[in-house]
Amino acid sequence: MARTRILLADPNASMLAMTTELLSEEYEIVGAVQTSADTLRCLSETQPDLVLLDVVLDDMNGFELGNQLHKMSPETKILYFTMYEGSAFVYTAFAAGASGYVFKSRASSDLVRAIQAVCRGEQFRPLNAVRRERA
Numbered sequence: 001m002a003r004t005r006i007l008l009a010d011p012n013a014s015m016l017a018m019t020t021e022l023l024s025e026e027y028e029i030v031g032a033v034q035t036s037a038d039t040l041r042c043l044s045e046t047q048p049d050l051v052l053l054d055v056v057l058d059d060m061n062g063f064e065l066g067n068q069l070h071k072m073s074p075e076t077k078i079l080y081f082t083m084y085e086g087s088a089f090v091y092t093a094f095a096a097g098a099s100g101y102v103f104k105s106r107a108s109s110d111l112v113r114a115i116q117a118v119c120r121g122e123q124f125r126p127l128n129a130v131r132r133e134r135a
Contacts, residue, residue: 003026003027003028004027004028004049004050004115004119005027005028005030005046005047005048005049005050006023006027006028006029006030006048006049006050006051006052006115007029007030007031007032007033007039007042007043007046007048007050007051007052008020008029008031008032008033008051008052009033009034009036009038009039009051009052009053009054009057009062009065010032010034010052010053010054010057010081011034011035011054011056011057011058012034012054013034015054015104016032016033016034017032019032019052019081019107019111020032022107022111023111023112023115026112027115030042030046030048031045031046031048034057034058035057035058035059036057036058036059036060036065037058037059039051039053039057039065039069040065040068040069040072043069043072043073043076044072047073047076048076049076049077049119050076050077050078050079050099050115050118050119051066051069051076051077051078051079052079052081052115053065053066053069053078053079053080053081054080054081054082055080055082055084055089055093056082056084062080062082062093063092063093063096066078066080066093066096066097066098067096067097070096070097077099077100077118077119078096078097078098078099078100079098079099079100079101079102079114079115079118079124080093080098080100080101080102081102081104081107081111082101082102082103082104083103083104083105085103085105085126089101090125090126094123094125098123099118099122099123099124100114100115100117100118100123100124100125101114101124101125101126102114102124102126103126106126110124110126
């Protein structure tokens with residue numbers, strides 16, 4: 001069975017390196033980019049199964065970029081991976097068509113689980129954001 005192909009998009013080079021190291025044994029990392037332009041180009045060139053996307057990039061916020069990515073490649077899943085933990089960010093991500101949202105502070109416990117869930121066609125929401133929505 002083919003490994004899931006993932007494009008990483010984050011403005012922080014050290015975060016890209018760490019995420020690549022964390023995921024590369026189990027997944028095929030088809031690109032690790034820092035700008036929205038590179039994300040769009042790499043999506044077109046590599047056709048990943050999933051884009052792991054930060055909320056903040058260079059000239060475009062991640063939600064706008066997520067919308068563009070979804071229009072370019074509707075079958076590609078968008079999983080936001082960010083330090084922004086507010087429920088408004090989570091809500092905006094899903095309103096923009098995200099399949100999942102993971103807090104960087106919970107990467108060790110949630111990131112692989114989130115990728116697996118999203119690849120099964122499920123949504124992945126951070127537990128404390130779900131709790132806030134119900135409150």
